[in-house]
Structure formats: structure tokens, C-alpha cells
Amino acid sequence: MTANPKAAIAERLAEARERTLELIAPLDDAQLNTVFSPILSPLAWDLGHIANFEELWLVQTIGGRESMDGELGRFYDAIENPRKTRGELPILRDAELRSYMADVRERTLEVLETIDIAADAEDPLLREGFVYEMLLAHELQHNETMLQLLQMVPGYESALVEDLLALQPSVPGPDTVVVPAGVHEIGAGERGFAYDNERGRHPVELAAFEIDRTPVSNGAYIELMKDAGAEPPLYWEPDGDGGWIDTARGRRAAIDPSHPVVHVSWEQADAFARWAGKRLPSEQEWEAARPHLDGVGHAWEWTASDFLAYPGFKAFPYPEYSEVFFGPEHKVLRGGSWATHPSVARPSFRNWDLPQRRQIFSGLRCARDA
Numbered sequence: 303m304t305a306n307p308k309a310a311i312a313e314r315l316a317e318a319r320e321r322t323l324e325l326i327a328p329l330d331d332a333q334l335n336t337v338f339s340p341i342l343s344p345l346a347w348d349l350g351h352i353a354n355f356e357e358l359w360l361v362q363t364i365g366g367r368e369s370m371d372g373e374l375g376r377f378y379d380a381i382e383n384p385r386k387t388r389g390e391l392p393i394l395r396d397a398e399l400r401s402y403m404a405d406v407r408e409r410t411l412e413v414l415e416t417i418d419i420a421a422d423a424e425d426p427l428l429r430e431g432f433v434y435e436m437l438l439a440h441e442l443q444h445n446e447t448m449l450q451l452l453q454m455v456p457g458y459e460s461a462l463v464e465d466l467l468a469l470q471p472s473v474p475g476p477d478t479v480v481v482p483a484g485v486h487e488i489g490a491g492e493r494g495f496a497y498d499n500e501r502g503r504h505p506v507e508l509a510a511f512e513i514d515r516t517p518v519s520n521g522a523y524i525e526l527m528k529d530a531g532a533e534p535p536l537y538w539e540p541d542g543d544g545g546w547i548d549t550a551r552g553r554r555a556a557i558d559p560s561h562p563v564v565h566v567s568w569e570q571a572d573a574f575a576r577w578a579g580k581r582l583p584s585e586q587e588w589e590a591a592r593p594h595l596d597g598v599g600h601a602w603e604w605t606a607s608d609f610l611a612y613p614g615f616k617a618f619p620y621p622e623y624s625e626v627f628f629g630p631e632h633k634v635l636r637g638g639s640w641a642t643h644p645s646v647a648r649p650s651f652r653n654w655d656l657p658q659r660r661q662i663f664s665g666l667r668c669a670r671d672a
């Protein structure tokens with residue numbers, strides 16, 4: 303890491319891009335263009351969208367430059383183009399896609415040299431380098447979406463994925479911590495990068511509650527399946543011998559009962575908590591208990607909370623990141639998974655998805671009233 307803030311940004315942009323390219327390195331162009339699931343984009347769309355988002359914000363918006371191809375933005379708009387339609391769009395592919403990514407990056411670095419990113423910069427997009435932090439987070443978050451898709455690619459092998467999975471902790475459970483009744487500050491403070499949905503920081507009064515120190519393990523989830531006939535997580539198949547194997551990425555690997563369970567829906571998570579005589583924590587409880595929790599960052603943890611605006615919410619810098627998703631149809635997940643870059647998983651970060659979704663790296667931990 304270098305002391306010059308612009309050089310540091312350039313370095314971090316390069317690191318994020320390296321990670322993106324490392325993830326797709328084992329694949330050929332045909333695999334990048336394949337639609338594996340109607341709920342996920344072909345990887346070529348993610349790659350073009352990452353670069354187009356970069357062009358929109360770091361070249362056009364703050365650099366004041368014309369777009370390289372006026373039409374392109376339409377096809378990479380995530381709201382205009384639902385995932386199930388993205389394989390049919392006239393998006394960039396193959397060599398054209400790779401050269402667009404490189405051309406945008408070249409322009410980004412030219413613009414970076416010309417702008418003021420001081421802490422007191424007048425433009426809120428530039429203050430503390432906000433727009434660059436947003437772009438870095440965007441690319442790294444798309445890496446996780448790409449990893450969701452890569453779980454569906456038979457034979458996909460990556461040293462990066464193996465390294466991340468090797469860090470999976472044992473989650474013995476069911477040790478718990480009691481958080482006494484009190485007022486807790488929830489959300490991101492004024493300084494530092496955060497999304498609009500994490501602000502503003504506000505006091506929340508919570509009754510005393512008890513929360514598990516660790517997320518629910520595969521072994522505990524197997525007990526629920528045995529006892530209550532619950533559906534297995536996504537990618538699990540019976541091994542024919544009363545056990546379960548993990549078929550993600552086309553492998554057939556024994557399930558490690560000590561690892562946190564992932565690929566369960568909110569409905570499955572909620573059912574587990576009830577079966578255990580407990581409940582899912584609210585996202586405020588989760589955040590209040592965060593300093594006491596182990597195993598954070600290995601599985602996204604479903605909470606009982608709907609994805610709603612905090613008091614005083616202001617959409618920034620565009621309403622399509624959070625605001626259009628607010629409402630009771632999306633449930634909040636907290637924490638982060640093995641597929642999440644650590645810089646994304648700050649304590650106030652709020653993830654959200656539909657309650658039936660299981661392609662995300664989602665597990666849970668349980669709570670109850672104290």
C-alpha cells in the first residue's frame with residue numbers, strides 16, 4: 303500500500319480486477335456466455351456490467367467524458383434487464399469484452415489524475431474518494447455474485463476458491479452470549495465508505511436477548527432434516543448411505559458437519575430456528591451483538607428483518623442501489639460469506655434477498671429473548 307492516495311486507489315482497482323480475472327481464468331468464452339440459471343446472469347454480462355458501471359461513474363460522471371458506446375449502458379442496466387433476460391442481450395463477448403474492460407480502465411486512470419479526492423472535496427461523490435470506494439465495492443460484490451454462478455459450473459476449479467474454503471471454521475455451537483437490554487447505535491457513522499442504506503446511524507432500544515456465538519453447522523442442519531424432514535440445502539444430494547454430499551461445481555465431496563451451513567433459504571433458516579426452540583435475530587440485534595460473535599464472514603446470516611430504510615434515509619448516489627428494494631418482500635442478511643471480500647463485510651453492511659433464494663451463500667444463527 304502506498305502513501306499517495308491516488309496511487310493507492312489505482313492499486314486497489316488493479317487488485318480488484320486481478321481477482322475478477324482470476325475467478326474467470328479457468329473458463330473459456332463459451333462458458334462465460336452460458337446461462338446456467340434464470341436467476342443469475344451469464345458471467346459475460348457481469349464482466350461487461352462491471353466495466354460499464356466503471357465507465358458510467360469514473361469516466362463519464364466524474365470525468366465529464368462521452369460514453370464509448372452510447373447503446374451499451376442500456377444492456378448493462380441491472381434494473382432494466384432482469385437476470386433471466388441477460389443471456390439474450392446484444393452484450394459484449396469474447397475479445398471485444400476484454401478490450402472494453404481494458405479501455406475503460408485506461409480512461410479511469412486518466413481521469414483519476416485530474417480530479418480532487420480530498421476529504422473536504424466539494425462534490426460528495428469525490429469526498430473521501432467515495433465514488434472510487436463505491437466502484438471497488440461494486441466489483442468485489444459482483445465477484446461474489448459470480449461465485450454464486452461458478453457453484454453451478456461443472457468442473458470449475460480455482461486455487462482462490464480452494465484457499466477461501468480451506469478457511470472455513472468449525473462452528474461447534476450452541477454456546478450463547480446474552481446482550482443486556484439497552485440502547486444501541488445502529489448503522490454507519492458519517493465518515494468512511496458506506497452505502498446509503500446503512501445511514502444514518504441511529505439509536506435503537508433492544509430488550510435483552512441471547513444469541514448463538516457461532517452460526518448453525520451442517521451437522522446441526524442434518525439433525526433438522528432427520529427430525530423434521532426438512533429439505534436439504536441447495537447442492538446437497540444423498541450419498542446413498544444415509545449421508546449427504548456437496549455437488550457444487552460438479553464435485554461430489556463429503557459434507558463436513560462442523561462447517562457453517564450455507565445455501566439455505568430464509569424459510570429453511572426460520573424453520574431451523576423454530577425447531578431449535580429459538581428464532582432468527584433481528585438485524586439490529588445482530589449488529590448489537592457483532593462484537594461478541596464468532597464465525598462472522600463465513601456464511602451470510604439470514605435475519606428476521608425486512609429490508610427497510612433507516613430513519614432519515616437519503617438515496618445516494620442513485621436510488622437503484624437500495625431504495626427500489628425496500629419493502630417486506632426482501633429479508634436482510636448480515637455478516638458475509640467465504641465468497642465475500644473482507645473489505646465489503648463491515649459491521650453495518652446490509653445484504654438482502656428474496657426469502658426463497660438459496661444460490662447465495664446463506665446460513666443463519668439463532669437467538670431468543672433473554
Ligand SMILES: [Fe+2]
Nearest residue numbers: 351380440444
Ligand atoms: Fe452491479
